[in-house]
Amino acid sequence: MQRIFLLGGHDLEMATIRQLLDDNGENYIDHNLSWSNADVNAYYDDMLARQHSSQFYGIELRGNAPGGVGYVLIDHHNENSGKVSSIEQVAEVLGLKLSRYQQLVAANDAGYIGAMLAMGATRQEVEDIRLRDRQMQGVTAAEEEVAEKELADVQVCNGIKVVKTSLCHFSPLVDRLYPYGQLLVYSNSELTYYGSDSRTLVENYVRLVEEGIAYYGGTNCSFFGIGAGHCSPHQIGQYVDQIIGLVGVSR
Numbered sequence: 001m002q003r004i005f006l007l008g009g010h011d012l013e014m015a016t017i018r019q020l021l022d023d024n025g026e027n028y029i030d031h032n033l034s035w036s037n038a039d040v041n042a043y044y045d046d047m048l049a050r051q052h053s054s055q056f057y058g059i060e061l062r063g064n065a066p067g068g069v070g071y072v073l074i075d076h077h078n079e080n081s082g083k084v085s086s087i088e089q090v091a092e093v094l095g096l097k098l099s100r101y102q103q104l105v106a107a108n109d110a111g112y113i114g115a116m117l118a119m120g121a122t123r124q125e126v127e128d129i130r131l132r133d134r135q136m137q138g139v140t141a142a143e144e145e146v147a148e149k150e151l152a153d154v155q156v157c158n159g160i161k162v163v164k165t166s167l168c169h170f171s172p173l174v175d176r177l178y179p180y181g182q183l184l185v186y187s188n189s190e191l192t193y194y195g196s197d198s199r200t201l202v203e204n205y206v207r208l209v210e211e212g213i214a215y216y217g218g219t220n221c222s223f224f225g226i227g228a229g230h231c232s233p234h235q236i237g238q239y240v241d242q243i244i245g246l247v248g249v250s251r
Helices: 012-023 040-050 086-094 100-118 123-137 141-153 171-177 198-204 206-210 233-247
Strands: 002-006 027-029 054-059 071-074 155-157 160-164 183-186 191-194 214-217 223-226
Touching: 002 040, 012 027, 012 086, 012 100, 012 123, 040 054, 054 086, 071 086, 086 100, 100 123, 123 171, 141 160, 141 171, 160 171, 160 233, 171 183, 183 233, 191 198, 191 233, 198 206, 198 214, 198 223, 198 233, 206 214
Parallel strands: 002 027, 002 054, 054 071, 160 183
Antiparallel strands: 155 160, 183 191, 191 223, 214 223
16 A cells, blocks of 8 residues: 655644655645645545555544545644654654654644753754744744734733734744743634643633634643634634633632
8 A cells, every 4th residue: 555645734843744755755745735724625535536555644634534545643633632743653654763853843843942942952943943933834024023013012811921913823922922821812813822721721612622613732732722714803802701711820
């Protein structure tokens, strides 16, 4: 059986996985997906056309593969959040050892800046990895400038740093606020809470997770989010208030 990898939403880890596959002559299909549309159905036609001759590995793709197709999900989010990073799982499938740079990418994706520092990353290495990750997510120079300005609007509510942003990417703000303790970033269409007690939110919003509206991940469940396109600005505002009440220090 031919082994074929199906790539998910683009970020630094996915780009590094793609390079790893290229370097080792592995077969893959990349439909240039983003986090918002990283669904396995984007690859249905590819799988059905090769279902009798291929074993597929979907990397961070939501949903289920067509019936009768040999398919393995590689992921470390939601119910898979206890697993190692996706690039580490790919390396295990290939029987490869990751380079230091690849290990830094893995640590960043699974445990963010803290995980990189824990493995002995230098300040320059951390800044380089974070900048590359933001660039791979599509963060522009203009968005970096907006993030700098929006830092002046950070509020503290019940011990949580809270900031409303006009950006569609939260990373320029989150990176600049690290170490943040507890942080809630939101826009008119989505939100993400960052903190060690994120599992409290997972347990409180089980239905949203099951319906694919909310997601979580990170080392020991360090973030919880509600994705774009599911809620009105009013509903997002309600969730912001609820989250502050659920995990704030005065609860």
